[in-house]
Amino acid sequence: MAKTKQVSNKAVEAEQGNDAHRGRVTSYDVAAHAGVSQSAVSRCFKPGASVSKKMRDRVMKAVEELGYRPNAIARGLITRRxxxxxxxxxxxxxxxxxxxxxNKRFISRGVHVLLFALDQESDVGSILEQxxxxxxDGVVAAAHLTPEQIALFDxxxxxxxxxxxxxxxVPVSSVCCDQSEGERMLVSQLAGSGKHKDFGIIAGPRDSVVSMQRTEGALARLKELGFDQVNVVSGDYTYESGRRAIGKLLEARGEMPDAIICANDMMAMGCxxxxxxxxDLDVPGDVSVVGFxxxxxxxxxxxxxxxxxQPVESMAEAVVTMLLDRIDNDGLPPEKRTFSGVLRSGGSIRQ
Amino acid sequence: MAKTKQVSNKAVEAEQGNDAHRGRVTSYDVAAHAGVSQSAVSRCFKPGASVSKKMRDRVMKAVEELGYRPNAIARGLITRRxxxxxxxxxxxxxxxxxxxxxNKRFISRGVHVLLFALDQESDVGSILEQxxxxxxDGVVAAAHLTPEQIALFDxxxxxxxxxxxxxxxVPVSSVCCDQSEGERMLVSQLAGSGKHKDFGIIAGPRDSVVSMQRTEGALARLKELGFDQVNVVSGDYTYESGRRAIGKLLEARGEMPDAIICANDMMAMGCxxxxxxxxDLDVPGDVSVVGFxxxxxxxxxxxxxxxxxQPVESMAEAVVTMLLDRIDNDGLPPEKRTFSGVLRSGGSIRQ
Known part of the structure; x- marks a missing residue:
């Protein structure tokens, strides 16, 4: 009991400190306007707190008249969120x-996104400092962290x-698209047309695990089908690097492959x-191209x-649910969820 | 004096409340480790506070050994930020x-971005509630707000x-690209080639001020050049709406214009x-297309x-500087800054 009260006071003080500065309406203003105590106002915004209907109506009328908004950060000091x-x-x-x-999914659950965008993967360290x-309350990472960096979260x-x-x-939660399965589907499509003998691969950056999984998936399926002489060159996932990679492929094998498997769509479009x-070659007449x-x-x-x-909507929903579940219950074990990608048959494979 | 102390205590309490929960190292841990008072630790992180070099070295050694990070929110209660x-x-x-x-520019100044992304412009009201x-400390809006919504910020x-x-x-600060000037440059380019007689315009959404300024700029320049029979149809700024707009233009005039001015690049690419x-028409052989x-x-x-x-880098730098200046000094008057766009001559105008 004493503890709750103390925490609640902190919240109130934080709110006072902040809102006084901004000229915002505080819970004290609401209390004065409604002719009730500040703690009564506070209880109206505390999930599960006991408040009579009469009191609630009285407070809410004042809330509306003054345009009071409870402060999420101050409230966080009560809810520990x-x-x-x-x-x-x-x-x-x-x-x-x-x-x-x-962002859409977090907002619909009353949670907001503090953004940490990197220019380069190597900036992760300084981003974490900040x-x-x-x-x-929790973090979604669409970037690579080292096991040491991951341990800090624990x-x-x-x-x-x-x-x-x-x-x-590494026992950490993740939601992924099945990179290997996706590449195998693409290679099977290419091989199924019976028009391709020479395959080239444009992989992503060398330190990208996603690229490695995609490339290995493609190579494994090609090998099963009897194609084991496959040139692999690397780009950096950008359109421009897809363009440059064509020169590298030509250089590596002396002639243009008749099918090029790119580790992402941006490079495939550049290609x-x-x-x-x-x-001056036709796609897919002269060369077939697939992306991801x-x-x-x-x-x-x-x-x-x-x-x-990639089923972005399902993956985003899974990430949001998994994170919020773990914020609610810190006893949940790490979980890995993998979604199958969906083959989109366009017109870039020769038939 | 008394007031500063009180605020500082709030910060300390907020920090305690929060960090105890997280198992984070608090300023109290640092104080104990360094054998100094907590307020001495606090002063080391307070801009402008007086601390001896000896004290600072002692505290910073403990800070490093324990991996202490000052809490930005708690510190905000001291700095009012x-x-x-x-x-x-x-x-x-x-x-x-x-x-x-x-994001990059705010981060380099130690400020972080809380993201509020809308699916539709009409969601602004509920976003502001949140x-x-x-x-x-301040807000950048790349969305349209009503004068009433703007007044709430004041x-x-x-x-x-x-x-x-x-x-x-409306006396509010903004950084814009000169929409009208940009469109005039584009129309002058089109007219300069001497190959165009029939102009069509694909405008953006009807409630977009940017689209209105661009469209009016184009129409005004066309009129000066003697073209006053110009069909205007609307899209919603997406690629798909650019594709659909071609049908609307055809319907409106019975034949395809020989130059189409699109209110943004996405619609121009769809077009x-x-x-x-x-x-089966050639661009620019049969029809010229320009975007923005x-x-x-x-x-x-x-x-x-x-x-x-649009000079995105200059515009972003201007926005960040203007906002941070106004956070530092609430006496600064609203200011409007307008940057000229840069003509990119591609290959989509018939010569």
Whole structure:
């Protein structure tokens, strides 16, 4: 009892301190206006607290008349929640849809997103330094963290769920698209047409686990089908690197492959543009190209790319649910969830 | 003196409340470890507070050994700052670059972004309800607010700067690209080639002030050049709506215009794809197309769009500076800054 009261006072003081500064209406103003005690006002905003209907009506009338808004941070000192979660994304330009889906779903549950966007994966360390300064209830990471960085979350008791970053042998929660299965579907499509003999792969950055899983999935399926002479070059997931990779593939094998498997859609679109506008080749007439992700532009008529679409909505919903469950209950064990991608048959494979 | 002390105590209590929960190292742990008082630790993190070098070294050694991080929210109760700003964006998919630039610049100044993304402009009301629950130091809005909504910021003393949303007759700060000037440049380019007689315009949503300014700029320049029979149809800024708008233009005038001016790049790319893949027309051979914004995809070889590039970096820098200046000094008057766009000459105008 004494403890609750003390915490509640802190919240009240925090609210006073903050709102006095802003000229905001405080719970004290509401109390004075309604002719009740401040603690009665406070109880009206405390989940599960006992308040008579008469008292509640009286307070709510004053709340409405004064335009009072309870302060989420101050309230957090009561509930031990800030109702803020951190979202770390490694490259915002690749993730607008993911961030949009996460944000929408958190907001619908009364939780807000404090954004930590990286220019480069190597900035994670300094981002975490900053993150620890905020009382976030939990964190979604769409970026790679080291096992040491992950351990800090455990130590600090801050729940963490990864978006599309898988960790083997690290007990951490994640939601992923099945990269390997997706690539196997794409290779099977390419092989199924019977028109391809020479395969090339444009992988992502060398330190990307997602790229590694996609590339290994493609290579494994190609090997099963009897294709074991496959050139692999690397890009950095951007359109421009997809264009440059064509030159690397040409250099590596002396001639253009007749099918190119790209680790993401952005590189696949760069690759298509390079084939068409630099080498005057037809896609898919001369060269077939496949991507991965299912970004919006991949479906545009200029590309009509055959790709595997990540189920972003299901994945975002899973991440949000998993994180909020772990904020509510810190005894839940780490869980890994993997969603199958959906093959999008475009017009970029020769038939 | 008494007041400062009281506020400082609140901060300390907030920190205790929060960090005890998280198992984080608190300033009390640091004090015990260093063998000094908690207030000495606190002074080391308070800008401008007097601390001897010996004391600072002693505290910082303990800080390092324990891995202590001062809590930004708790510190905010001392400095009257949360070091968080709200960023409202109307459609995240259009704004990844803007959000990325804003985020990077705020972070480099020790300020973090609490994200409020809208699915529809009409959600602004409910977003603001939520925003008032957080102690943000200021807000950047890349969305349209009503004058009544803007007035609430003044009342609450929360600085507000608009990104690319202009208000005439409303004393509010904003950073904009010169929409009208940009459109005039584009029309001059089209007219300069001497190859166009029939102009069509694909405007943005009817409630978009940016679209209105762009469309009026284009119409005014066309009129000066003697073209006053111009059909205007509307899209919703998406690629798909650019495709659909071609049908509307055809319907409106019975034949295809020979130059189409689109209120943004996304619609221009949809328009190009519809002309090429639905109507089998060449761009720019049969129809010239121009856009606005300078998004990355506009420069891809498939489009190579002639457009006006918004100086996103300069605009983001201006917004961040203006907002932080107003957080530091609430006496600064509203200011409107307008940056010229940069003409990007692509290959989508017939020469």
């Amino acid at each position: 800030s109702n803020m979660v951190g979202v770390i994304v490694s490259n915002l330009n690749f993730y607008p849809e993911v961030l949009s889906e996460l 993150l620890w300064q905020y009382p976030v 130590e600090r008791g801050v729940p963490l769920v990864f978006y599309n970053r898988a960790y083997q042998d 298509m543009d390079e084939l068409r506008f630099k080498h 992700d299912g970004v919006k532009a991949a479906a545009w008529a200029s590309f009509n790319l055959t790709t595997v679409t | 949360s070091n968080m700003v709200g960023v409202i964006v109307s459609n995240l998919n259009f704004y990844p670059e803007v959000l990325s630039e804003l 925003l008032w629950q957080y102690p943000v 009342e609450r003393g929360v600085p507000l700067v608009f990104y690319n949303r202009a208000y005439q007759d 190009m794809d519809e002309l090429r893949f639905k109507h 914004d300078g998004v990355k995809a506009a420069a891809w070889a498939s489009f190579n769009l002639t457009t006006v590039t």
